[in-house]
Amino acid sequence: MGFIDTNLKTVAKKLSHKPSRTKPHPSLSTHKKISKLKMSYQLKLNPGPLSNEVLFLHKKHRALEVYNNPEKFRSSINIKRSDRSFWKLVRQKPIGPRVEGYIREAGFGGLLDSGYRYIDHALITALVEQWRHETHTFHLPVGETTVTLQDVNVLWGLPIEGVPVCGADNALTFSEAAEKCERLLGFTPANNQLNGCTVFPDNSNNWINLHLLQYLEDLSSCVNISWGSAVLSCLYRNLCNATAPDAVSLSGPMSILQVWAWERIRCVAPEPYHRFNYDAPLAARWKGNLNHVDAPTHCLRSYRSQLQSVREEMFIWTRYDDVIGRLPEICTSGSSSWRSTCPLIYWENVEHHYPQRVMRQFGMVQHIPPSIPLTVEELARLHKTTWIGKTGWDWTIRHDVYVYAWYHRHDSVVEGETITSYPVIDDYMSWFMNHTVLYLTNPRSSAVPMRGFQDDGARAQMLTDAMGVIQRCDDLELAQAAAYRATEMSRQEGYSQYPSHKSSSAEVTQAMAMSTRRFKC
Template structure:
């Protein structure tokens, strides 16, 4: 798909509509007709939890569960809604790829593992969706989280409020408590990371009760493929947004933003200080710090649209992690990131075709 400069409308749609057969419903069709599209708003609500000190025994279990990479990356920077919007205009649900001037590309399991250290291999994150009544969920919260939520102030529409979960993490823990207490607290932190950063929905304020069913047995939790769950969620929301079915976005859009910065230097913001990858940390950790995101007039959908349209072969980094010294949990030792398969996260099932990227 080719584009014009920001002062003009998109001039061309797909050259061959036999494959990209959803063009009439695609957001780019609206862009070509009207010359503009809305700026999507990304939901992300985990930021306050980074101000809470995590007990070392809780951190141990978070590492066991598979969240060490995300924790090591620390608090992500501001979401760039304008950059995400420009990328969505290039996303094709028919192929699960971005169509760029230099060809097709996509975010894959390799990227998820290298950037956030989320396990690519393992069992899918899925299970039974609901209990017969609300009391079942409250008893499950008691057993798994060590806390019975107040139904009037700490729950909402089939989920736990993020504010309630974050408040629970602020309660200090001693050093000589039974191990199950630290596991319960680790589950609370895991739910915050899932609901606020890795698998956020469009509400931006709650975590589904059903995810408790996937966090029961620690021995099973440590084998969950969080990477495939995150990617399934991302693909789902990209597809829906590109088909103009969403006004607000769920899914790990911060992961997409970091992927874009890794791959396309012309889309990176201006940083205060050099961007350096510290050995044995996930690649996402190098994007911490102060940036110039939000400085007008450079920060706009039109700017990013221009930069994407002007990308040439030498300006896209096909192997961004080649020279990075990554920790073991960021390396795909089984080669599963190259598998053409389906990604599953509860009700979402999306095709993973790394050969297109």
Template structure:
């Protein structure tokens, strides 16, 4: 645990899965807009933000993007160096580590384990957290090897924006499942459901700004949130691309300023990253994604200057100007793009 805490994965290691409400998640998907990466509700735009990732998962959100080389000429040597062991010799050209292998090798540690063995086990545990907690996929029981080199020095793991990869994968999955032919969904659905219950008063009796502003009224929540979760609050509302190796998604914190207790002005048109939205890792051996996506990396590195002007308010209601713009440019209704009254008989079916 000391190594996990040093890497700022200690809180994520404590996450326990709860039963998912698929009806609720499906309703959210119907409100998701791929062009803005926000949910369009009648009251305005909302989304899962870096604030939610930092406070609910405890992950670092500021720092270097999680990127680099995604394939290796000698994965066996890499695993032996950083995990102290590797898959059987016949598996000499693998790209991912199976959960069953990780559990078999590191599920039990000797009471006399050396520091080196403890560090290898900590890396294996973080690899398991990356796929099993941060971006689970029911159709894939492996974690990609590309994350392992970033764990070589456990004292520098927290210098990466691990929280960004959670949102990048979740945003990508929400966009994918807006296709009515898609029947499954991956990503950190535990975070998505928890965010929903915190943010929507009609689902759970929690007011707006549940983490910061109702501190006096909700001590049971704030008492368990470590102070480190607020360290990077200065980038919660930035407008920048978030990066996970080949994956680049746009983060629009400036479109949901009411979530941070601020007045929401009419936002600028959303930025596009269309040229990389369908890019995958297949056939791109030894490609350094940090170089491939250097213009997006530069925008992320400029995240502090990409924050909007923020005006705090005690009234979370949207302005009349914003509502007029939103109802003309947004998509707050599911049926036909306009307010629709569903007859009781039809609603019952």
């Protein structure tokens, strides 16, 4: 009977036991039954998944620890970023038209248009807790969703078509590295700024590998490199790493994840003050001041609650349909690859793009997706691969199978039927609920009222779960038992004894009779 893991027949039997010959007052009798049930029956809740077929790594996920030990996970993950110094310099010394022209020629103009934006650590942390590294999707109550190649192309205008960001990590001597920095960057780093093959550009505790400088040799050729797939690979890898229970920090392109959430999830999005003219990639509409009056900000508990109880109408599946024709051409330059099932490569990183799991984002009917095409062993191997100690490796050879698959991605474009009425097939949600983690937080975990925002997301989800059990139940006593279980688990058991503000059973019966007579007429 779903995530409420219970023997409802036992509960029903105890609730309906015969009273003594001397009948007490009905409310007193019910109260005694409930009190006796409390002492003799302990409630259980299964957070999910009910089947380990899809989320076979769920026991190693941060979400399970949040459920079991909420007090240890009250704080947000620290988001590290290395672009503050860049944007500070841009504010002090604006980029001239000549340099801006080079940047746009290389395919990075959309990043300039989008500008600097603070990162809400609480929002990113809440999304990490919903991220599943087996499927590279977020598991929300409405189904699976994710950041796709389409999102990267539309939001930042980064090129998708082209060669992968991958090559040989050749060793450089100190003098060779210094000469390369002087020739391509215009400065010679000091001894303490070079460490092997990496350069330390500022004090943000982020390192940039020198092998990226080779792409500055010919800026005009940069547009023929798939920077969009590299960004998505980096995003996926960092999200996967952050799902570890002991993860305390996170890096990577979290700016695009935040904008993606604002664009698609209504209940977490602020409102831009200014009017957007659609003359730049869509992320640029979030540049400038935002109105946060109706949106949660920097509160992890509130974001958890919102994501745990998000409804179908609160998620915008086809966000770009109404605006795609008004955006610059760079935002649709990779449309032929948007629905490709393919590897995403960024040097040593290989992550996988599974559009078949989020077909509603492309305006197509969602079917039960096929099994993940990777073995558990191969998935673990890919996630453990790092560039440390791999000097001299040619990653195009090490990842030759995946490089080949990338070049043939147009052969693996997922097709589907356009949504006309129902966005999912009949048995998709049943399948999904059986394979997802439904409860991130325990609706019974807070016996003492919390300070600040009260997280009712799990409680709302649990009541919805219970109503589904009741609706499918043919036995009145079992339905009553499920209702009692739901009210007790939500710590609202006393309300079952109070007058209801809904129509009484007699009124409902009378209304149904009147309706029947109307139809007969």
